[in-house]
Amino acid sequence: MKISVLGMGYVGLSNATMLSTKYDVICHDIDESKLESIEKRRSPIKDKLISEFSRTKK
Numbered sequence: 001m002k003i004s005v006l007g008m009g010y011v012g013l014s015n016a017t018m019l020s021t022k023y024d025v026i027c028h029d030i031d032e033s034k035l036e037s038i039e040k041r042r043s044p045i046k047d048k049l050i051s052e053f054s055r056t057k058k
Contacts, residue, residue, distance in 0.1 A: 002026060008034040010045055017050050020057070 001023050005016040008029040016025045029035055034044040043051040 004028060008038065008044060010047075013038075013043070013045055013050060014047075017053055 002025075003019050003023050004026045005012050005019070006028045008016070008027055008031070012027075012029070016027050019025050027035060027038055031044075037044040038054075041054045041057075043054050
């Protein structure tokens with residue numbers, strides 16, 4: 001199942017992160033720099049758990 005998440009702020013990125021543990025997630029945001037950060041496995045927001053998950057997820 002593919003799930004789209006709109007907005008990669010605190011709420012959207014947190015939801016996308018948790019959903020990605022079981023589903024394919026497609027992220028959308030009007031700020032392309034956030035999407036570029038996510039593609040490079042860097043969190044666009046300051047959150048310890050999301051940053052750690054981005055670095056370690058395969």
